Amino acid sequence: MPKTIILVDMDAFFASVEQQCNPSLRGRPIGVIGSDKRTVITAASYEAKALGIKTGMNKFEAKRLCPEIILVIGNNRKYTHTCSELAKIYARYTPDVEVYSIDEAFLDITDTQHLFGGAMEIGAQLKKEIKKTFGINASVGISHNKLLAKLASDISKPDGLRYISMEDAPSVLEDMPTDKLWGIGRGIGNRLKLMGITTCGQLGRMSETFLRSHFGIIGERLKEMGQGIGSFSVLKETAIAKSIGHSMTLPKDIINMRDIEAHILKLSEMVARRGRLYNLLGEVVSVVIRYKSFKTFTRQKKINTHTYDTHIIYDTAIGIIKVIRLAEPVRLLGVTLSGLREDSGQMSIFNECNKKDALIKSMDSINDKYGEFTVSWASYLDIRRHLGVISPAWRPSGLRRTDV
Ligand SMILES: [Mg+2]
Known part of the structure; x- marks a missing residue:
């Protein structure tokens, strides 16, 4: 039986948490930085993003681009606290939760979706609860594996909800740029581009031998990724931490x-x-x-x-x-x-x-x-x-x- 996997990904997580904690920051362009001697923006609010501020940008560059930007020193305790509180919400829908990063989690809802009216209903509920409890928008992607759930979430951002069914996957992937796929960074994306491979559709049709000769053992995996084949094992937290x-x-x-x-x-x-x-x-x-x-x-x-x-x-x-x-x-x-x-x-x-x-x-x-x-x-x-x-x-x- 195919699996049903949800990826929940908070939008502008650190910046949204800061805006929730301090109402005077809401609706304003803010950039979160590490400490006052640090200069790299680690997260930008929607308002800042709209003005061209990007993660990884130097604060001086950001100031030049957007003089009204408010720089906030990040507080990790707030983020880790919110992350563990979010996990409690996920646990209401399934015991199979993999907290993948501070602001992303995979949920395997294969066996529980019928209890809540289906996958899209769970996605919508999760978004609503997260917004109500934390004031944060989440983008939710749903599919039969983690690769496509992540893609669904990424392409629906911000504040998105997207389901990629098994039937729809080939048409979604056909014209999708390869570097939109989770795991294909700009480096591999650029190398593929130089070979004339720009879309997932093309990547999925390449010969394994060709890809292996250029990328070594990951060549085979790249072809599968182009076809939307991905893992569906949601790694629950083990009883003993590693x-x-x-x-x-x-x-x-x-x-x-x-x-x-x-x-x-x-x-x-x-x-x-x-x-x-x-x-x-x-x-x-x-x-x-x-x-x-x-x-x-x-x-x-x-x-x-x-x-x-x-x-x-x-x-x-x-x-x-x-x-x-x-x-x-x-x-x-x-x-x-x-x-x-x-x-x-x-x-x-x-x-x-x-x-x-x-x-x-x-x-x-x-x-x-x-x-x-x-x-x-x-x-x-x-x-x-x-x-x-x-x-x-x-x-x-x-x-x-x-x-x-
Ligand atoms: Mg995020």
Whole structure:
């Protein structure tokens, strides 16, 4: 039986959330930026978009183009909160929900659509509820796989609702530019164009051998994509998260090791605390580094134990960074703990390790109550003192990814 998949995608998500939180921003062109030292627009309101403001534009360029634009410093807590609240709405329609990104989710409604009067009815209901609860417009795409559901949503934006049936798919795809497809970026789109392939219809009719000779193993997949063939498995959140990670765009680019240590300590603590909160121990520590030039890379190291100890995570992360010779100032740092397993919770008071765990958990409860880093380890005071920009009242204003 064919599947029925819905993609719900918020329009101008960060900007819409900011406008909801601050009524004086409603109806006005706003651009959301990372922090006051950051210059790239990460989201623009409808009003700003209408004036030519685009995501990724420099704020000075935006000011020149649209002097009345209001720049708002983004607040990730608002977005992650809204994202988890949205998931509660989705769960009313199906248990099979994949929160794909902060503002997009796939819902498999194959087995539940009949309870709500059909797929289009669910799409319309979702839009209405999201608008009523959060004041945000969502674009909803429906089809029998994720590729086409995403396409349906994208081409119906803004505030759209579109269903692409199996019968309609070939005619929708025939003249559709290839780079409208999810997964075909401008890079591949341009290469295809140079070969004279501009539409999905053409792409779907190309020979596999030809595409493979130009694109390697993805050649075959490209042909399928042109034909609208895509995955329909909606990945439900597993009982155990795969990783716990935090990353942040720094208030300014840094290269000094002491500054880097301070930020890594902060990130390690955030990751470790989250592990402790969910009783998850990890055995792999990864560090992500983005240079000023946006070159980004990840390095990881397996530790010989499962842990949620801040210091072990911190020491491992710093060990990784010391091996890398930083080539440029750093723009973003991230720490992730993976290879997770649940803490069995067995405790022996005679075991040194467990005593330390108990102590850490008591520290967490004090810090939960009185703010981060109210109590900490003396050995890290010096690094923390050096931190300057991060006070106990610090809140992430940069990018932050949270897997649990
Ligand atoms: Mg969106």
